[in-house]
Amino acid sequence: WRAVAAQLGPAAVTYLPHGLPLADWPPRTALPTQPLIVAVGRLVPKKGFDLLLAALARTAAPPPLVIAGEGPERAALTAQAQQLGVDLQLPGHVAPAAVRDLLHRASLLVLPSRRTPQGDRDGLANVILEAMAVGVPVLTTTAGAATDGLDHGRTGWLVAPEDVPALAAAMDRLLSDPPLTAALGARARARVEHRFNLEVNSTMLARWLRAHHAR
Template structure:
């Protein structure tokens, strides 16, 4: 019999995390009973259709402890009477000495609230992201004895200190991650590397069915028919949009193009100002966040998808951006950089354009080549779609997660009977 899983999330729903929503829906359809525990309330004004298909109840923890002091106080007073409180306090104190931040205290308080309220008689904890959601899950596990597992992704891996990753990996029953670079990094940090698994998110190909139409033969030679360049992603440092804008500004003056950006993010104002400074703002459309079906329409209309992934100053980076998989599924030629999981999808000259990060000249040269040669774009786009449909079907990921959960539950039952 499958257990009731409490899934700890940083925020829900989020437009930028369709890969998580896709996994949640896949697990529900596979017969899992989920309750979603969100550490933040939603800030996006729109929702993807997939969010309306997920049946799981959502419980919101206090995002900031001072916003709901009575709720936190009740949880604390109830918690100090429980036998698991002292072990939790010891672990929290050990963590706090190495990470003296309000964030650490917030995770402790959120875990106390989760334990006190313990929704829907949860029998298992699963955290999406190995940084803050895993902290809440790990603390709740210490206090309740309920086992936990984790899905790690990108920023959470590369911005977490090694000591914390190592300890969480050792305490979690198993951990999955979505790129080989993250997989290998985490396996190097744990004495139980067999508990770390590589699991690509994949794509729900029913939502991204094959594009029956044709991408255009625009080659940038006509003022009235500029090549349509597209990018989808939040305006944050790791997406490299400043590099992409500088590359666009380097394109030859006889090459006609227009660029559309879809996505929100705190950096939009600076990017718009940079486009003005570079003298290319009149060729750029900033769409803001859009629902999935609208993004899909843009993939089908565009001539080239570009994303200049980079490693941010704090170590943050993408894993394998889902938008590259989405765009590839629509036979749209993609241009990106050889960062993290991107080369696990795209091979330069075989099914996409791949250049070094932080290199506007290389990016511009690849864009110019792609724009001027529509036949090459079509060939690479066809090859990219073939790779996605053969290797990035999300059903394989759901089957893998199902097996991991059920094998671990069998082990837990055996341990319980032998204890």
């Protein structure tokens, strides 16, 4: 949408993001008692899960990692985790209710997205909004459209794509600073309520359609 706005001018473009049914994603009421890193997505190169394993192995005290999803990189990720000594769980594709349960147990949602040589990259992933709604801090990269939902240091944490040392340092920082992660999670929930609320955004879309249909 930014490219279109740059061509046509900001006044010609209305950006209305997708939203979540927030009643299905209530904020968690307690922080996890054990550290756990969670990632969700297809096991494909653009997700950067190989980078996540490499970074996790460099952290001061690597916590367990759960990557929920299925895809062609499963065997390679399993072998990499074994080589690095990372505690990796790959439950495969999971239902939305199971994703919600995982997020309630998560210390962080980490999505180290990258742009592939073919130009493929992530949009604003639903799981980012789901984690924000639950109040889980999100650590991701600037390679995709996560910047549409996250403000670095306020509602999430952003690092450069394919920067394994920076990703490891960010995980160490966030895992060692509960007040910071609690504040990030609370502000993320507020951001979703304000900007990515399905009920509110649906009403805005209907209003926009009525206004433009009347022209």
